[in-house]
Amino acid sequence: MTGTTALAGASEAPAEAPEMTIGGEHAEPVPAALSALPGKRALFAVDSYFRDGWDDLMATAPDPWTLLDVHATVLLTPDAVAGRRLEAALDWLLAQDAVVVAAEALRLDRHSTRALWWYQWNVATREHRALTDLLATAGESLLLVARLPRAPIPATLRISQRKGSADPSRRERWQLRHLLAGLGEPVSGLVTFAHTADEPADLVREFGILLDGPDRRRVYADLVAGRDRETEARALIADLYRRTPADDLSRTAARERAELGTPAGPWDGVVLGGAAATPCLSDKAPLVTGVTTAQWEHLKAQPWRPLRFDRTLPYRLVHKAGPAGVLLTDQVAAPDGAVLLAGELPTAHRYLNDVPRSGSGLDLAPILELAGQSAYVLAHAHHGAPDDARFALRGLRAALVPGACAHRRVRIEATVTEARRDGLDLAFGFFGLDEGADGVPLATATLSFSWMSESAWQAERLEGRARHGLGAEIGVPDMSGTFPSARAVGRSHDDNVVLADPLWRPGTMTARVVVDPANPGLFDQPQDHVPGVALMEAARQAALWATSRHLALPAGQLAVIVLDSGHPGVGELDTALSCTARIVADRGGKVAVAVSFAQDGIEVCAVTAEVVRA
Known part of the structure; x- marks a missing residue:
């Protein structure tokens, strides 16, 4: 800093x-x-209003960086309400290709005005401060928050530049303040009707000033949801007009009333005082100045901001029951359209670190988990999947780079290969960061999935269960059977074994899949079906067990380096799930295993695994 x-x-x-x-x-x-201003960043770092706004944003928004890049604010002050300029301001904002996503009626006071202009009012005259207090407290204000299309310059700066100067002589005809001032008699420079946040940092800080904690989090949630609230904004304008007397803000009329000794409310004092007041001390400079497009263009030319590893992403964003299960720590949209994510691999996870073999080799299980969590981030934060959507896995492939070692910190580069209205196809690259900033390639993955409403999911589930002769109520899973030792399937803990009653005939293994819904590694939260991660784990264990028999080697000397799956159905918890693993190729130590899972003769998942000597 x-x-x-x-x-x-x-x-x-x-x-x-x-x-x-x-x-x-x-x-x-x-x-x-x-x-783009280092001085502003330094001052805001110790500003409690900014910190309040930032903390709530980080707790609410899955992708705060993109959210701040595309949102802007327009605060229409009491002069705009009394002068009946609100509809014109809203129409102007919509003409900027904006979508209004939040509208709030506010009351300013002398404390909020000083907070808003804290870093500029070191040069303001006492007279200017007093007149601004009179204007700001004369009635209610309207805060509009709008979403704009992505652009190299943040939405805040674009709207701020289109707002126009406080000095009427420096405004352009297309600017907001010129438009609003032109709807009546020319007014003083104090009566400007609108204030905007200059940069994303200002938006965050001004949310900290203008909104208390619950309202601030609610408005942030509205920004995340992104719903068009133009209708609500117009209804709020009508309410503000009903409870606020109109005033023409006429300097001529104000003078006449002053001469007669009958001033009208606060507005005559604002109009006449603003025309005569000296706004600022000419020999002093504000602590924080305005920002220019050139400064932002310079900032954008700098390297992309580093990913953070000091806190996890919100656990609900990645469909976890709590923070302990979250591996991702940060995410940011890159200029080329990719999404970069940061993750930290656990060192003592009961499931993800349950690998008996010695050495520093990487296991596929944490890569699969990172891919799944990253997919949720892209769906919710970048492609509009509703918070309450249900997800269906269609295909997942993950492959380790030969010789890849486990790293503590990982960068994930995610790209969308196909985007549908209700689903995505994604490609991932995983890079270990323990040995340098550039990253060491660890693995690749592709993932295809779709999402749907709760009602659509329940209808699909009922139809699927009916094919097995099952009703809506989910029964208790059958946990019986003879289980192989954990080491025989590449694990150390017996409670992570998901195969029972394995049988080997040369080239083919059969078994039952038995998953315990109480296993937190496979069921981070309650599920009404066998999760995809459990099926992938069953395929991994089946491939290791079968290859161990095929090569006459302990499973601990083998490693699964590729899992490639298709998921045509959903595995039910309360009916038998069979597993068949066939050795389909042996290419000098690299063994290909085809694993199929079926219930009542209906295939629910098919996986191809590649197994090598560890």
């Missing part, structure tokens, strides 16, 4: 002015993606 502020008494010489540097020992740095 950079930035220096000098605090000096009025009588002190500049050379004697004490300085204070704001650094990492004071607060977590503000990411550069939020502001």
Whole structure:
């Protein structure tokens, strides 16, 4: 973090002015993606309004970076309400190719006005501050939050530049303030009707000022949902007009009333005072200045912001019951359309680290888990999958890079190969970061899935269960059988064994799949079916057991390096699930195994595995 502020008494010489540097020992740095101004980032880092807004954003938004990049605010102040400029401002905003996603009626006070302009009002005259208080507290304000299309420059700066200057002589005809001022008699520079956040950092800080915690989180949730709220905004405008007397904000009429000694409410004082007041001290500079497009273009030319590993993504985003199961720590949309994600692999997970063989080799299980969590992030945060959507896995393939070693920190590069209205096909690259910033290739994966509403899922489930002669109520799974030792299927803990009653005939193994819904590694939360991760684990264990018999080697000396699956059906928990694993090729130590899972003769999953000597 950079930035220096000098605090000096009025009588002190500049050379004697004490300085204070704001650094990492004071607060977590503000990411550069939020502001192109280093000084602003330094000041905001220790600003409690910014920190409140940022903490709530991080807790609410799956992808805060993209959300901030495409959203902007317009705060229409009480002069716009009394002067009946709200509809014109809304229409102008919509004409900027914007979608209004939130609208809030607010009341400002002297504290919120000082907070909003805290870093500019060090140059404001006392008269200007008092008149602004009079204007801001004269009635209610309207906060509009709009989503704009993605662009190299953040939506906040685009709207701020189109808003226009506080100085009427510096406005362009196409700017918002010029439009609103032109709807009546020319008004003073104090009556500007609209305020906007300049940069993403300002949006976050102003949410911290204007909204209390519950309202702030609710509005952030509205931004995430992205629903068009134009109708609600127009209804709110009508309510504001009903409870706010109109005023023409006429300087001429205000003068006449002043001469007669009959001033009208606060507005005559605002209109006449604003025309005569000196707004700022000409020999002083604000702590934070405006920002330009050129500064943002320079910022965008810098390397993409580093991924963070200091906290996990929200657990609900990746469909986990709590933070303990979350492997992903960050995600950001890259300029080329890819999504970059960060993850940390566990070191003592009961399932993901349950590998008996010695050495530093990587296992496929955590790669499959990272792919699944990343898929949820892309679906919800980037492609509009509803929070309550149900997901169906269609296909999953993961392959380890030969000789890949386990890394603690991992970067995932995710690209969409096909996007459908209700599903995605994804491709992943996994890179270990323990040996350098560039990353060591670890694995690749592809994943295909779809999502649907709860009602559609239940209808599909009922139809599937009917094919097995089952009703809607899910029975108790059959946990009986003779289980192989954990080491015989490449595990250390017996409770992770999912195969029972294995039989070997040369080239073919048969078994039953027995999954325990109480196993947190396979059932992080309650499920009404056999999860895809459990079927992939069963295929892994079956391939190791069969190859161990085929090569007459202990399973601990083997490794599954590829799993390639298709999922035409859903595995039921309360009816027998059979597994057949056939050796289909042996190419000098690389064994291909075809694994099929079926219930009542209906195939629910087919997997091809490649097994090599570890």
